[in-house]
Amino acid sequence: MITKPKGTKDIYGKEAKKWQYVSKVIDEVMEKYNYNYIRVPVFESSELFHRGVGETTDIVTKETYDFTDRGGRNMTLRPEGTAGVVRSYIENKMYGDVNQPVKLYYNCPMYRYERPQAGRYRELTQFGYELIGSDDPLSDAEVISLAVNIYKILGLKGIKVNVNTLGDQESRDNYRKALIKHFKPHVNELCEDCKERLEKNPLRILDCKVDQDKEVMKTAPKTIDYLNDESKERFEKVKEYLEIMGVEYVVDPSVVRGLDYYNHTVFEVEAKIEGFGAQNVIGGGGRYNTLVEQIGGPKTPGIGFAAGFDRLMLALEYEKVNIPVQTSVDLFLLYVNEDEKKYAAYLTNELRMNGFIVETDYLNRSLKAGFKQADRLNSKFTIVLNSEDLKQNEVKIKNNKTKEEDVISLDAIIYYLDENITEEDDCSCGASEEHNCNCGDKCKCHKED
């Protein structure tokens, strides 16, 4: 048997419906914030990610899917979304658009060659958004608040936002030097990885899970102490706007982010996911004021956020957020002989074109099995086409809830269905008990906050 590649996942059935729902909610929220959907290639020149994401990051040095195409070009499957979007921004000269800043969002698969585990795949789906062309602290706050709001609208309650600032380039350089100075005398106390990081990327030492509890870590200089006045003031502004927007956040100096392009504001969103301690960060982002220039565009500030779709689904599951999925059909058409089958073919088509969800039998089942199938599909009505009735231009239609059967004229089917298909008494999400869900006013099972 040919099986799916390691670290990939088939999404189908009920799970696919949930994905579609969550994607739809994301689309709706993005629309309100006036972000436009963008679709960029799955593969790009390898160079883009080396310049964009950073030569020293693990993502680029050991996790990319690289290949040479038939023309000898070095290509890489995108490991993250920002570099491609920024490339597109530059290539399509969006810096010249009348509408500024440019606000873009995406929701698509990324590829990282890693060992799969809970909430981690080699093909992972991320949604994210970028606000390019503004350095205003308000844009930082909006990007953070938008992330929080998406999760809130989806019904997640256990969301925590950790915010930090890396400062501008000057602050970052000063801080870097201070860190090296601090850790150098203690280099032997650090883990192997951190020894490497000391010269290459000292900020990442702060993130280290192995060395976390060591004394050197606790006494390490804090980003906040190396910020110049401008950067400090900027961060204060961001926090102020966040408070005005009612975003609950925590300032966490250990948030430094793994990609090279960040400066100033960086943030992470954590969710409660039982048993997946290491994977509880479901999204993260930050400001990248030098990235556009690095990739070859004009000096342009930007800020963005990206979130793991798979981890979001895990969080939704853990918090038992009910996701509305359509679980019933309006009508199931049954037939026995070939003439009735032909009429069924005609009628299913006709009714579907009139907006009803209609199913029929494709397996030449017995009536008994057909009824069973109608039940399984949770059909609201069932019609058994009967040659005798059809001769009279009539049909028997059965309401599967009340078990009542009506004999109606063929011409009246559409009218009848219109009249008798009522809004579900219970929640459209199909749940029978109170729960956290987001199905709107029609939902009577919705638990009050």
Added chain:
RNA sequence: GCGGAGUUGGUGAAGUGGUUAACACACUGGUUUGUGGCACCAGCAUACGUGGGUUCGAUUCCCACACUCCGCCCCA
């Protein structure tokens, strides 16, 4: 890249170095000469991850690999 645990049919699973590998659910048909959901009866063909090895004989023991789950690193 490193480490741990797994892999038996459509599904959940039991089990054994040796003639037909339990059981349950699901599915299909029948009892009901064309009206289901219950009950009973019957049926469900080619199921022991892949490749080697040990053996008269391997699903069972050994080795390798693949994949799944979990952890580390890293990240979403």
